[in-house]
Each structure stands twice: as structure tokens, then as C-alpha cells.
Amino acid sequence: MVRPARKVNIVKKRTKPFVRVQSxxxxxxxTSWRRPVGIDSRxxxxxxxxxxxxxxxxxxxxxxxxxxxxxxxxxTIHNKKDLDSLLMLNRTYAAEIAHNVxxxxxxxxxxxxxxxxxxxxxxDARVRAVEN
Numbered sequence: 001m002v003r004p005a006r007k008v009n010i011v012k013k014r015t016k017p018f019v020r021v022q023s024x025x026x027x028x029x030x031t032s033w034r035r036p037v038g039i040d041s042r043x044x045x046x047x048x049x050x051x052x053x054x055x056x057x058x059x060x061x062x063x064x065x066x067x068x069x070x071x072x073x074x075x076t077i078h079n080k081k082d083l084d085s086l087l088m089l090n091r092t093y094a095a096e097i098a099h100n101v102x103x104x105x106x107x108x109x110x111x112x113x114x115x116x117x118x119x120x121x122x123x124d125a126r127v128r129a130v131e132n
Contacts, residue, residue, distance in 0.1 A: 002119040004071030005091035010064045018054040068094065072119060083109055086118050094119040103127065 018033040036044040043050040072094035103126040
């Protein structure tokens with residue numbers, strides 16, 4: 001099993017999602033965040049007691065941004081050439097085989113990754129049990 005070069009604790013400043021203004025009042029307004037733009041909007045003017053805004057201050061630490069919980073970063077691969085580019089970075093990046101790669105090529109890529117000791121996130125995808 002390949003381990004990451006260094007394991008860093010990932011600290012999120014905020015894990016709750018930002019909720020769209022008045023999404024709790026009307027069914028037609030979805031909860032996904034949209035910036036309030038109304039001329040009299042209390043939320044846009046950031047009055048006391050209104051919802052928090054999504055802003056740059058909530059951003060993750062640069063060293064842990066895009067890190068997976070196991071300590072690797074994700075890199076999508078489509079072929080063997082992409083996989084070979086991870087040779088020197090096998091303790092930093094984990095390979096993720098693209099969704100449009102067929103089952104036969106997937107098996108080849110997983111075997112090659114095992115030889116290069118590269119972690120493959122979705123190694124089990126589209127692989128059927130071997131028939132005797």
C-alpha cells in the first residue's frame with residue numbers, strides 16, 4: 001500500500017454549506033448559493049443577524065487545498081503516458097482513471113500502476129469477477 005509523502009491534518013474553516021437568501025421561504029428558490037444583488041437586500045448589505053456570505057476568507061489552507069482525506073492529491077489519467085508522468089510523484093498524487101476509459105484498458109492501467117507503486121483511487125471500477 002502506497003503512503004503519502006507527508007500526512008497533514010486538513011482543517012476546514014467552515015463545513016456547513018452557504019445557503020441562498022430566502023431559500024427557506026419559497027420552494028421555487030433552491031438552497032444552492034447565489035450572491036444577493038437586490039438594491040435593498042439586507043443580506044447584501046451585511047446587516048446584523050443575516051446569513052453569512054461566501055467570501056475569500058473561508059478559503060482552505062494552501063498546503064491542504066485539494067487534498068483527499070488520505071493525504072494524496074487527485075490526478076486524472078486516460079492512458080499509460082499519463083500514468084508514467086506520475087512516476088516521480090507517486091507519493092504526492094493518486095491516479096484516478098477517467099470515466100470514459102474502457103474495462104480492458106482499465107485493467108492494464110491498474111497493473112501498470114501497481115508496478116510503479118502508484119495508488120489508483122477507482123481501481124475496482126468496471127472490473128468484473130474473473131470467470132473460471
